[in-house]
Amino acid sequence: xxxxxxxxxxxxxxxxxxLFKKSGGNIIxxxxxxxxxxxxxxxxxxxxxxxxCCAIEMMATGAPRHDFARFGIExxxxxxxxxxxxxxxxxxxxxxxxxxxxxxxxxxDPKYVIAMGACAVxxxxxxxxxxxxxRGVDHxxxxxxxxxxxxxxxxxxxxxVMQLQRKVKLETITSPRKTENLK
Amino acid sequence: MDKAALKERxxxxxxxxxxxxxxxxxxxxxxxxxxHALAVRLKEDxxxxxxxxxxxxxxxxxxxxxxxxxxxxxxxxHQLVLKVRTADRENAAVDTVCDIWRTAELHEREVYDxxxxxxxxxxxxRRFFLEENWKGHPLRKDYVDEVNIVEL
Numbered sequence: 001x002x003x004x005x006x007x008x009x010x011x012x013x014x015x016x017x018x019l020f021k022k023s024g025g026n027i028i029x030x031x032x033x034x035x036x037x038x039x040x041x042x043x044x045x046x047x048x049x050x051x052x053c054c055a056i057e058m059m060a061t062g063a064p065r066h067d068f069a070r071f072g073i074e075x076x077x078x079x080x081x082x083x084x085x086x087x088x089x090x091x092x093x094x095x096x097x098x099x100x101x102x103x104x105x106x107x108x109d110p111k112y113v114i115a116m117g118a119c120a121v122x123x124x125x126x127x128x129x130x131x132x133x134x135r136g137v138d139h140x141x142x143x144x145x146x147x148x149x150x151x152x153x154x155x156x157x158x159x160x161v162m163q164l165q166r167k168v169k170l171e172t173i174t175s176p177r178k179t180e181n182l183k
Numbered sequence: 184m185d186k187a188a189l190k191e192r193x194x195x196x197x198x199x200x201x202x203x204x205x206x207x208x209x210x211x212x213x214x215x216x217x218x219h220a221l222a223v224r225l226k227e228d229x230x231x232x233x234x235x236x237x238x239x240x241x242x243x244x245x246x247x248x249x250x251x252x253x254x255x256x257x258x259x260x261h262q263l264v265l266k267v268r269t270a271d272r273e274n275a276a277v278d279t280v281c282d283i284w285r286t287a288e289l290h291e292r293e294v295y296d297x298x299x300x301x302x303x304x305x306x307x308x309r310r311f312f313l314e315e316n317w318k319g320h321p322l323r324k325d326y327v328d329e330v331n332i333v334e335l
Contacts, residue, residue: 095314129332131321132313 033172040084041168042072044112044161047083049103051090054117054151058089061154068154073161080106085164086141087157091119091126092134104141110177112168114160115143118150125150184230184261192231193263197221203266208253210264218267219278225254225263226283232256233263236280239290241298243324244268248275248300254284269300276301297322 050058061068062076069075077083080103092100104111115137118124123135137143144167147160171177184192186209193200193211201212213221225233238253252265269275279302281288291302292311299320302308310317319326 095312131326131328131331 029172029174036173037169037171040110040171041165044073044084044164044168045075045077045082046073047080047086047103047107048076048078049086049088049100051088051092051096052119054089054119057151057154058087058116058157061157066154066158068158068161071158071161071165080104081108083107084110085112085114087114087116088120088137088141088143089116089151091124092137092140093132094134095132097134097140100137101140110168110171112144112164113137113141114145114147114157114164116147116149116157116160117152118148121146121148184259189261189263193221196224205264208262208264210266212266212268215267215269215277218265219280219283221265222252222280222283230259232258234258236284236286236290239280239287239294241294241300241322243298243322245324247271248298250277250294250300252280274301275299276303278303279305281305296320299323 060066073085080086084107086100086104086107088100104113115121119126119133120137123133126133127135134140145160145164147156149156152160189209190202193209194202197211197213197217199214199217203210203212225231233254233256235255235257236252237255238251240251240253242249242251248269250267250269252267253262254265255262267277269277275298277300279287279291281291281302282304288305288307289311291305292307292309294300295302295305295308296311296313297320309315313321321328
């Protein structure tokens with residue numbers, strides 16, 4: 001079932017996410033939150049980081065046919081210091097894991113991780129009988145959104161990005177997001 | 184040079200070589216001590232001039248290891264496959280050919296890393312893909328990894 005077949009109501013329905021957003025906050029803070037979250041969620045800059053075939057789908061998502069710049073996940077940054085989100089697209093081997101961790105550590109807060117594809121979610125088809133693959137990137141860095149598929153179609157990644165944007169919109173400056181809180 | 188002429192030429196250089204029938208390339212098993220001298224002749228002789236070693240790989244044959252050399256002449260457009268068998272598993276060692284074809288340096292490091300075949304007089308025989316402190320050689324048939332590998 002493609003993403004076009006999902007009804008708008010189903011697309012929005014995630015039962016838990018918006019429940020976190022409590023109503024009745026301070027009028028100044030909640031107004032500020034709305035502005036900051038609007039800005040943050042609509043200018044998520046991904047890091048140019050991909051390790052295998054999911055990268056092709058990620059590039060296709062950025063290319064004109066799918067064009068995720070429409071949704072504000074705008075421009076690929078080659079430096080982790082300028083990136084907001086790291087899309088882990090592909091298998092992470094034991095040798096690559098320290099590199100990924102370092103890149104993640106170098107990103108400025110607030111930072112987000114999307115695990116794209118079966119390899120990043122759980123080790124994928126290389127889970128069995130391999131001596132060198134990390135079984136899921138969440139062993140290395142905290143993951144916000146999991147996008148399953150092998151590889152996921154660009155629509156799936158777009159959906160994952162939009163889920164991440166929903167998540168970003170729930171943040172508040174009274175309890176800022178810190179990576180220590182996630183562990 | 185066509186297949187039959189190449190066979191005659193190789194057997195002329197190394198009479199102990201064993202010809203193996205193969206559809207794509209002429210294939211020979213060469214005694215380990217003759218390999219290096221033969222490789223020099225293959226590259227230097229003008230009617231052979233194998234100037235391009237396009238693949239060097241290792242195979243675990245349970246009782247011994249095999250190192251397989253795929254080579255091609257870019258000027259004369261002919262290809263050749265040579266195999267060298269080590270004497271046993273424990274002290275598997277073959278002479279390096281990286282002084283003849285420079286590309287073999289990295290290929291031999293890979294074979295050493297994953298199979299544990301040593302290459303005599305290789306200038307820089309270190310692990311290639313795996314970390315320096317890795318124990319064992321994971322592409323060996325008897326490699327045991329109880330943590331990561333599921334026995335099916």
